[in-house]
Structure formats: structure tokens, C-alpha cells
Amino acid sequence: MFQKILIANRGEIACRVAATARRMGIRTVAVYSDADAHALHVQACDEAVHIGPASPRESYLRADRILEAAKATGAQAVHPGYGFLSENEDFAQACEAAGIAFIGPPASAIAAMGSKSAAKALMEKAGVPLVPGYHGDQQDPAFLKEQAGIMGYPVLIKASAGGGGKGMRAVQQAADLEAALASCQREAQASFGSAHVLVERYVQQPRHIEIQVFGDTHGHYVHLFERDCSVQRRHQKVLEEAPAPGMTPERRRQMGEAAIAAARSVGYVGAGTVEFICEQDGRFYFMEMNTRLQVEHPVTEAITGLDLVEWQLRVAAGEPLPLQQDQLQIKGHAIEARICAENPAQQFLPATGALQVMRTPPASSFEVSPVRIDSGVREGDVISPYYDSMIAKLIVWGEDRTAALSRLDAALRDLHITGLHTNVGFVRRVIHTPSFSQAKLDTALIEREHAALFQAPGVGTDVAIGAAMASLLPTEPAHTASPRDPWSTPDGWRLHGAPRHREVLLHEGQPVTVTSTRLGPTQYQLEFGEHSVMLTLHGAHADTLDISLATGAHTQRLRVSVYRHGDDIHVFTPQGAVHLQDVNPLTQVDQGHHGTGRLTALMPGKVVALLVKEGQVVKQGEPLAVTEAMKMEHTLTAPQAGTVSAILCAVGDQVAEGVELLRIED
Structure with missing residues (x-):
């Protein structure tokens, strides 16, 4: 077994690999960019080497610097994680040439499966079913448009060398193909160094089911069952689960055998995932093989009780697979939710900023348990524009799918993040939709459940205002030397009438004037608009408040968590979360026409295309x-x-975010 390995990655996956290595007594070396000098993965390893500026092209994609770091620290092997250089055949070859083990498949297997078009040609020879499409080298836009017309719309354009939804577009009609093709090719070139794409018929209502495979250097292969990854946005996975709902033993056997045949055909070694597009009737088609560990591998670990990173390390060290196929079995059900910094209401636009609050439910990290949270960041860290927007992975396990769903809902309820937009509330709404809760899965689930996901009512006004005011108002009289002296007790006492307080809160974009009348040490009457609510605080611990809200004959008691940062107030309730602001009425300005006629950058980034010229007339x-x-x-x-x-x-x-890019006049 290795004595020391270098982890050629960052964030959550680097921490994940370091955790298993530490348990096995293997020393670890981290690499880091300027932006990651104080990152969690640097602290998780025994040593760390700086490899360049923040841009991935100048740091985590610099194979030469990573190998220099491995040699300088005496690392015997390199674990590439996922993303960056994990599926780069040249890097795998360079490791081999340097006498350093690459914890992954041989370069020849990466090459064979690295190009989607070449891999599909290989699968076609092996008799694996394929979706109709063009997988060749001809990249002329007119030719690809002709091929799309032959196979019939809608079609899917995909980067041949890509993955993770990058360089991928669904095209509904011929008129949209050229623009989509150009965008795919630019994105593919930027992400993978190759603009080559393939075009396939877009299967309607497909499920995305993948098989986890493993091979060793002794010619042994196993599959560790399937994962359903159908719930996606922008062709990127949101929720993954295992086993796949509705999977029969016979179909599992067929798909597992097909996946092993694919791995065997290229002499595969290590962890890999064979992805299939599945029709609702159960027919399946080879899509691609990811020649690395997947983001969603923890759900497989949860249902098998295995550590897949340990398997990777043992196989890379020349050991045989720890178990044979007949020794593997499924226990229970697991679901993973990807927690990302993004704004679902703005077409999932990635978000950047500091994690002002990051409070999690009780959970393990990087090991199997009923609730597990794997993350490479902590409270106070910054999500930057340089890397992936994922904050954490939340993995739950239950005896069956119903139990796992219940546990996931509770964990999402208790996961509190402020400082930037996240998808936590969105994911919670997804698992409550009829489609997901009843396992009616396909890759269009989010679009189909649009109303439930984007138009559902949020936290009630009474709860939002009541909880916010509970955090703002004094709820205990101060102790004084003379309890009979009202002048030295700062409780709002006045000679005529009960103490009153006025606050202006911004709620759902609208200012709300709240008048509070103190009725007792922990009780207030709140008046706002047509609402009249009696607020009672029963107890408080840190940021968690136990309150009652009474309106007329109806009283509800609930526990809420309230976090304040400057004027921002974040309220987390059992029903969901809401953001308010404490507004100074004297500084309010009219925001109604802000941005009209101005096109601004929604987040820090690079301008890659301008589609209009000065003087051009455009439509909204x-x-x-x-x-x-x-x-x-x-x-x-x-x-x-x-x-x-x-x-x-x-x-x-x-x-930078907010910079004006173009100006439009009426």
C-alpha cells in the first residue's frame, strides 16, 4: 500500500479522499491555488503545495506543476478526484512516465471512453444499444444540421470530451441549431480543450440511470448496482438515489452485465460509471462512461456499506478487488442532494459570496451514516467565481425510500445557509412534488413540476414578520438596583399607555411598517397592514427561538432560527426560509426603475460573445x-x-458583478 499520495484536486472531493487516506494510515499532500490558500482541503492534508493563481488553467489544470509537487514531496501516487485532470489521458500517461501511480484507469481506457463519439462507436461494435445519432468527426455546421434533420427534432448537442452538463444543449427546431451549436462548441473548448460535439435524437421522458463498476489489475470486474440521476437542471444532477425506483432484478442484471462488458472492452481498472438513458418501458441505451469516481458515489456507499475511495487505493496499489459480485448486496435506500450556491428563481444562476451562516443537522462527514454531509467549505468561507458552485453533498439513508425521503426532508429543514443564494429550499420543494415523492422520474421532472417549484407560496407573512420581530424586540426587563424605579428600566415604559415600537421591514420586495405594543416581558401585539398578531417568546437558545403567534382564535407555536447580519434578517421555519431586511425609512429610495435600459453582468465572469452591434434594434x-x-x-x-x-x-x-455591459434606449 502507498505511504503517501498527492490529491490533485480541491474542495469536497479532496477532503473526501484525505479522510479515507487518514483512516488507512496514508499521508496526504494537497495542492492549492491563490484563492484556496486557507481552504479546508489544505488543512485536511498533511502537507500542501502552492501551484499557481486562482484560474484553474493556471493551477489545477497544470499537470506539470502537480507532478513537480508530487516528486518534491515524495508522493507515490496521485488521486485526481473528479473534474480538472481526472479524465485527462495525457496526465495519466505523464504520471506513469514519472513513476507515480495514477489512482484511476490506464490512459488507454481514458482515451477510449474520453470521446463520447469514439466510445459510442466502440459500444456499437460490442452490441450495446445506442440512441440514434451522429458520432463522427465531421463538424461542419451545415452537415450537422443536415444530420439533425435526418434523425428528427428535438436533438441533443453534446461535447464529445465533456460531462457535467457543460457543452450540452437541447434543440427543439432547426432554426435554433446554429446558435446552440456555436454556444456548445465555445463552452466545450473552454471546459475541455476540444470543440468537438456529437448530435443525437433527444429521447422523450428519459430516465438517467448509471451503473457503478470496478475493475482490478487481475482481470476481475464487478458492478455495485445502479443510481438514478434523473432529476436534473441545466443537464446537471440535483438529486441522485440508489437503488433506482422500479428497477427489477432482471433489468439490473442486464444493465450490470452491459456496464461490465463496456469496462472489460477497454481493459478498465479502478472506479468507473457507465451511464444509460432509459425509456419509461425499461429499454436502455449507452450514453457515456465516466472514467473516474462520481460526485454521487456516497449513495452507493450508503446502500453497500463500502468505502469506494478505499477500493480505489487498494486497486491502484495492485491488490485484487475486495469482494466478488455474489458477495455484494443492497441494503436500504439512499438519496443525495447537491447543495449549490445558485439562484433557482433566476434560471439557477450561480451565486458567489461568503457563507455568513452554515449550520448543519447532526451528521457524519465522509463516512456512511443515516445522515452524512460531505463539504469542502465551512462557515465564513467564500464561494468564488473560479470553481464549481457546489457547497456540500447531503446524503441520507433509510430502510426504504419512504424513510430516506423523510430523513432528507428533516435534514434540509435543519440546513441553514446565509450570505448567498442556495438551492436548499428548491430541493426541499422538489422532494415534496408528486412526481418525486411517487417516483415518477424523468429528466424533465423540474420543468413538469414548474408551478409547484417556482410558484408555491412561501413562508406566511405572519410567521415571517413575527419571527423577525422576535429577534429585534427586547424580551426581558433589565435588572435594576431599584425595582421600584421605572426610569432606570429600559423596557419602553411610558406614563400614558403601553410601550410601543415602530419598525420597517422589507419583505418580498415591499416595505412593511410594523407597530409593536409591549404587553409583558416576553409578549407583544404586532400590527402591520391588516394583520394583528400576538407574539410570545417562550424561550431562546443561541439563534433558535421558541415563539407563539396568535391571530384571533388561532395560535401556532413553532421553533424558528433567526440570523441577523447587518440589516439582513434570515428566518428559518419548519415550512421554509425567508429573507427580510431591517429598513431605515429615512434612507429608502425608489428602486422601481433601477436597471431599465441597462444590461449588467449578473455575476463576475468573462465576456465570450457579443451578439449585437451599436444601433441595432432589439426586442425584449x-x-x-x-x-x-x-x-x-x-x-x-x-x-x-x-x-x-x-x-x-x-x-x-x-x-465584475453589476458592471454595465450594454445600454439600450427606447
Whole structure:
């Protein structure tokens, strides 16, 4: 077994690998960029080596610097994690040439499966079912448009060398193909160094089911069952679960055998995942093979009780697979939710900023348990625009799917993050939809449940205002030397009438004036708009409040958590979370027309395309520019109809959030 390994990655996966290595007595070396000098993964390892600036192209994608670090520290092997260089055949070859073990498949297997088109040609020879499509080398837009017409719309354009939803677009009609193709090719070039794409018929209502496989250097292969990854947004996974709901033993056997055949055909070694697109009737088609450990591997660990990183290390060290196929079995059900910094209400636009609050339910980290949270960040850390937007992975296990869902709902309820937008509330709404709760799964679930996910009522006004006021108002009289002296007790006492207090809160974009009348040490009458609510505080511990809200004959008692940061007030309730602001009425300004006629950058990024010229007449919603941030392209559209009066940026510019890019006049 290795004595020391270098982890050529960052964030959660670097921490994950370090945890298993530590348990096995293996020393670890971290690498880090300027942006990650104080990152959690640096602290998780025994040593750390600086490899360059924040940009991945100048740090985590610099194979030469990573190998230099491995040699300098005496690392015997490199674990690539996922993303970055994990599926780079040149890096795997360079490790081998340097006498350093690559904890992954041989370079030849990465090469064979690294190109989606080449892999599909290989699978076709092996008799594995394929979706109709063009997987060749001809990349002329006119030719690809002709091929799309032959196979029939809708079609899916995918980067041949890619994954993770990058360089992928669904095209519904021929008129949209050229623009989608150009965008895919730019994104593919930026993310994977190759603009090559393939075009396939877009299967309707498909399920995305993948098989976890393992091979060793002794010719042994096993599969560790399936994962259903159908719930996706922007072609990226949101929820993954195992086993796949509705999977029969016979179909599991067929898919497992097909996955092993795929791995065997390229002499695969280590952990890999064979992904299939599945029809609702059970037919399945090979999609791709990811020649690395997957983000969602913890759900497989949860249902098998195994440590897949340990398996990777043992196989890379030349040991045989720890178990044979007939020794593997499924126990219970597991679900993983990816917790990301993004704004679902703004088409899942990635978010950046500091994690002002990050409070989690009781959970393990990087090991199997009923509730597990794997993360590479902690409270106070910053989610930057340079890397992936994932904050954490929340994994739950139950005896069956119903128990796992209940545990996931409770864990999401108790996961509190402030400082930036996250998808926590969105994911909780997803698992409550009829489609997900009843396991009616396909990759269009989010679009199909749009009303339930984006138009559902939020936290009630009474609860939001009541909880916020409970955190703002004094609830205990101060102790004084003379209890008979009302002047030295700062409780709002007045000569005529009960103490009253006025507060202005911004709630759902609207100012709400709240008048509170103190009725006792822990009781207030709140008046706002047409609402009249009696607030009682029963107890408080840190940021958690036990309150009652009475309106007329109805009283509800609940525990809420309230976090204040400057004027921001974040309220977390059993029903969901809400953000309010404590407003000074004297400083309010009219925000109604802010941004009208101005196109601004929604987040820090790079301008990769300008789609209009000065003087051009545009319609509201028409694409004007494309920016790249967090390895994804974002199309910016016209906020109003008019004429482009000024272009204030150029292709290639790095722009900050809020910077004006174009101006439009009526």
C-alpha cells in the first residue's frame, strides 16, 4: 500500500479522499491555488503545495506543476478526484512516465471512453444499444444540421470530451441549431480543450440511470448496482438515489452485465460509471462512461456499506478487488442532494459570496451514516467565481425510500445557509412534488413540476414578520438596583399607555411598517397592514427561538432560527426560509426603475460573445451577450425593446458583478 499520495484536486472531493487516506494510515499532500490558500482541503492534508493563481488553467489544470509537487514531496501516487485532470489521458500517461501511480484507469481506457463519439462507436461494435445519432468527426455546421434533420427534432448537442452538463444543449427546431451549436462548441473548448460535439435524437421522458463498476489489475470486474440521476437542471444532477425506483432484478442484471462488458472492452481498472438513458418501458441505451469516481458515489456507499475511495487505493496499489459480485448486496435506500450556491428563481444562476451562516443537522462527514454531509467549505468561507458552485453533498439513508425521503426532508429543514443564494429550499420543494415523492422520474421532472417549484407560496407573512420581530424586540426587563424605579428600566415604559415600537421591514420586495405594543416581558401585539398578531417568546437558545403567534382564535407555536447580519434578517421555519431586511425609512429610495435600459453582468465572469452591434434594434428578451462564469455560459437578454445605444465591453473582458455591459434606449 502507498505511504503517501498527492490529491490533485480541491474542495469536497479532496477532503473526501484525505479522510479515507487518514483512516488507512496514508499521508496526504494537497495542492492549492491563490484563492484556496486557507481552504479546508489544505488543512485536511498533511502537507500542501502552492501551484499557481486562482484560474484553474493556471493551477489545477497544470499537470506539470502537480507532478513537480508530487516528486518534491515524495508522493507515490496521485488521486485526481473528479473534474480538472481526472479524465485527462495525457496526465495519466505523464504520471506513469514519472513513476507515480495514477489512482484511476490506464490512459488507454481514458482515451477510449474520453470521446463520447469514439466510445459510442466502440459500444456499437460490442452490441450495446445506442440512441440514434451522429458520432463522427465531421463538424461542419451545415452537415450537422443536415444530420439533425435526418434523425428528427428535438436533438441533443453534446461535447464529445465533456460531462457535467457543460457543452450540452437541447434543440427543439432547426432554426435554433446554429446558435446552440456555436454556444456548445465555445463552452466545450473552454471546459475541455476540444470543440468537438456529437448530435443525437433527444429521447422523450428519459430516465438517467448509471451503473457503478470496478475493475482490478487481475482481470476481475464487478458492478455495485445502479443510481438514478434523473432529476436534473441545466443537464446537471440535483438529486441522485440508489437503488433506482422500479428497477427489477432482471433489468439490473442486464444493465450490470452491459456496464461490465463496456469496462472489460477497454481493459478498465479502478472506479468507473457507465451511464444509460432509459425509456419509461425499461429499454436502455449507452450514453457515456465516466472514467473516474462520481460526485454521487456516497449513495452507493450508503446502500453497500463500502468505502469506494478505499477500493480505489487498494486497486491502484495492485491488490485484487475486495469482494466478488455474489458477495455484494443492497441494503436500504439512499438519496443525495447537491447543495449549490445558485439562484433557482433566476434560471439557477450561480451565486458567489461568503457563507455568513452554515449550520448543519447532526451528521457524519465522509463516512456512511443515516445522515452524512460531505463539504469542502465551512462557515465564513467564500464561494468564488473560479470553481464549481457546489457547497456540500447531503446524503441520507433509510430502510426504504419512504424513510430516506423523510430523513432528507428533516435534514434540509435543519440546513441553514446565509450570505448567498442556495438551492436548499428548491430541493426541499422538489422532494415534496408528486412526481418525486411517487417516483415518477424523468429528466424533465423540474420543468413538469414548474408551478409547484417556482410558484408555491412561501413562508406566511405572519410567521415571517413575527419571527423577525422576535429577534429585534427586547424580551426581558433589565435588572435594576431599584425595582421600584421605572426610569432606570429600559423596557419602553411610558406614563400614558403601553410601550410601543415602530419598525420597517422589507419583505418580498415591499416595505412593511410594523407597530409593536409591549404587553409583558416576553409578549407583544404586532400590527402591520391588516394583520394583528400576538407574539410570545417562550424561550431562546443561541439563534433558535421558541415563539407563539396568535391571530384571533388561532395560535401556532413553532421553533424558528433567526440570523441577523447587518440589516439582513434570515428566518428559518419548519415550512421554509425567508429573507427580510431591517429598513431605515429615512434612507429608502425608489428602486422601481433601477436597471431599465441597462444590461449588467449578473455575476463576475468573462465576456465570450457579443451578439449585437451599436444601433441595432432589439426586442425584449433577445440575446445580447454571453458571459462565462464557474465553467458555464450564461446568455444575457435585453431587459426592454429598443436600440443598442452603447456597447461598453469587448469579447475577452473580465467583468465584475453589476458592471454595465450594454445600454439600450427606447
